[in-house]
């Protein structure tokens with residue numbers, strides 16, 4: 001699943017600022033890896049995170065944990081939207097710091113999701129549950 005943020009769009013008027021933000025977002029798309037990292041579940045489907053991730057932005061630190069199928073997104077309202085866009089159906093979330101600063105809360109969540117893609121996973125390892133990349137529609141077929 002690809003995800004990006006609207007960050008750093010600045011201009012004197014609204015329309016060019018939005019255009020710049022969209023351009024920046026398109027240049028910062030990243031692929032998120034999903035899987036069933038939940039001890040309680042272990043179904044092997046791409047419904048949650050493959051492992052625990054931590055993200056930071058400003059004072060905000062976000063921890064996202066794999067959750068069993070059907071639990072839903074047990075996170076704050078801002079993180080909920082981002083997880084939905086990322087195709088993560090179930091997760092536990094914990095946040096520290098000034099989460100009222102919506103931009104930092106959003107960026108910290110984005111940073112946490114980025115950890116799923118920058119973590120190096122040795123292909124020789126036999127994982128008990130597969131890790132998926134790619135679109136939500138292909139959740140059952142694309143492995144990485």
Ligand SMILES: [Zn+2]
Pocket residue numbers: 036037038041042043044045047068069
């Ligand atoms: Zn599962």
